[in-house]
Amino acid sequence: MTTPVSPLAPAVIIEPTPIPGVRLATRACGVRYQQRTDVLLALFDPGTTVAGVLTQSATRSAPVERCASGLRGGSARALVVNSGNANAFTGLRGVSSVENITVAAAAVAGCEPEEVFVSSTGTIGEFLPDERITGPLPDMAADARPDAWGAAARAIMTTDTYPKTATAETEIGGVPVRLSGIAKGSGMIAPDMATMLAYVATDAALPAAVLDALLRPAADASFNSITVDGDTSTSDTLLLFATGKAAHPAVTSADDPALAPFRAALNGLLLDLAHQVVRDGEGATRFVEIRVCGAETARAARRIGLAIGNSPLVKTAIAGADANWGRIVMAVGKAGEKADRDRLAIRIGGFQVCEAGLAVPGYDETPVAAHMKGREILIEVDVGIGGGAATVWTCDLTHGYIDINADYRS
């Protein structure tokens, strides 16, 4: 099955800047897909620290458990990712596949198994032919080079219609620091964790605990604030590696004011990647930003935003360019958070649609309907209770989603 590139794709796929201390290699190993790269090996220089956010699924995969274990150590030397097979729900044999890959990667990286991170994405419930991955690893290590980020993004794609890449330059204490990252979508996208796979590296020199403290809020405001279908993968993994090659002044706390530019750059890069994931949502034809304010708390606002963003009735209305704001009211009502029906206000595309519990006097749908026909939809909701605000992003629900998912394995 070939799917055309999403109409919401970025005009240009950025080639991320190389990160000193990171080398990448990709290969067509035939794990499942033929005639395309499907395995990524990333090698990190000694001293690289790592933090991560993993799926909250109760049935998370063996590779995710490997990552969870590695994150406790906080040190990373190798990452192996394959696409086409998720190695999820494969029992002890799945665990043993992860072991095999870990041992093989540790050998080529010259590191401890605890410093190896493994991800798999694709079909659930089929045994991973791990020898197709472990066999080529030595050759891949020999080929690894710093300028292969774009290739890396392509190797981890499944139903993605374009590779997701991002890069940023910032500074810590006046010393330049770089960040580069890749991600993949594009179904099973919902918070906890939101994207299936995302990897970011920086040459900043930051202890794992500091990285972790920076990463969690950034993930909440990006990957945990997007949704395509409300389904949560068993494999969701976001990892942030810091090689420490940049010679900036030492930082020992996430609260250090010198981290402000880095924090902003990290937040921006994760949000960029998260948006790219939404823009490649299966069958997506419109990108939707939902801003919620007036909720009891920020958390309540996010839940309301996600209730709107996950509602099939809202998403199909958007697909049909139908300014059916009644469905937004419905979704606010079902979110399980406080809302005041008679103080609720909604704007679509910047146009006030309703306020104080009913349609605005003389409501003219014409400009709203014109906005709904565009590629970028903005929905603003004030639920009239308190000061909590949050923004979430989603896409519409179209025939394309059904086409892709009613026959994914064929």
Next chain:
Amino acid sequence: MTTPVSPLAPAVIIEPTPIPGVRLATRACGVRYQQRTDVLLALFDPGTTVAGVLTQSATRSAPVERCASGLRGGSARALVVNSGNANAFTGLRGVSSVENITVAAAAVAGCEPEEVFVSSTGTIGEFLPDERITGPLPDMAADARPDAWGAAARAIMTTDTYPKTATAETEIGGVPVRLSGIAKGSGMIAPDMATMLAYVATDAALPAAVLDALLRPAADASFNSITVDGDTSTSDTLLLFATGKAAHPAVTSADDPALAPFRAALNGLLLDLAHQVVRDGEGATRFVEIRVCGAETARAARRIGLAIGNSPLVKTAIAGADANWGRIVMAVGKAGEKADRDRLAIRIGGFQVCEAGLAVPGYDETPVAAHMKGREILIEVDVGIGGGAATVWTCDLTHGYIDINADYRS
């Protein structure tokens, strides 16, 4: 827009048995639809008791608030239902429309306003032209007759492709008792409350408190255990009226053993109506029963079942007759309830697909694939934790759902 009748519709639409003490009238009032009936008036003889279950939506409609108020009194003499306009999110004017209908119905029924129940279903956020309903009420009251249940079911339809009716005969203390009911779907179907509208009447003589105690568990096991799209209406209403015309021995407690047959009949009738709602789910081509066992509690089992039943990825796989059980594992994982990945077992169509955390040895997909091509799909999941069990019902997610909902208002 005309939609063909659901392929899952019952072969025959039952005409419910008249219930002594209940008279019904329907009329084409042009509230929104043209050339079809869209208003139902039900009149109940003095002494009729009532219980109900209403939507948990935080943005519930003015008619639902009227019902909530009426249920506190426990006495019913009239019910007015219109289709085409939900009178939801219409502010004070919506409240005043409900008032107008209530006062007009109380006049024709010769009762207190507190004994009038009002429901509206259809588009949200538009003012209800209530004069089109109140005007004809006196004529409708004059026309009301006991044998109009089928017509009543048709008058409350919106996107339903067939009317939902059910009827049952049972006994209390050896005296025959009848139950008849109607319901409507068919989008925005999810628990709390699950169907948009359902009305059941019986000639049993039961205090409102007893009716309530019987109705709540019956609703949990039926309307609160079905889902079409996970969206919850602002108007969901289930009402149970008891006219007291049957001359059975007095019952003053829901625990009275004499109620056992009545309870079973009520449970069965609600389940029948709930299934009919699912079978008319927008775009549905397959009816899906999901039995969950081994959960921590019955409540956890139901949540897991609904996570499976609401998953767009599971539902599109079913639409495509794809036995993609990995998506079931995913949905179990995201339900937020305890599950043991390595003890999880799944059967589809009675065939063991996986157990102890992986595909069964020598798994043959052929019979499972054949089952998936049918109209009735059975999924059984043992999550391997405890003794909690529940069954939920849903339908597949197809192009038809998108067709209907991307352009509902046009």
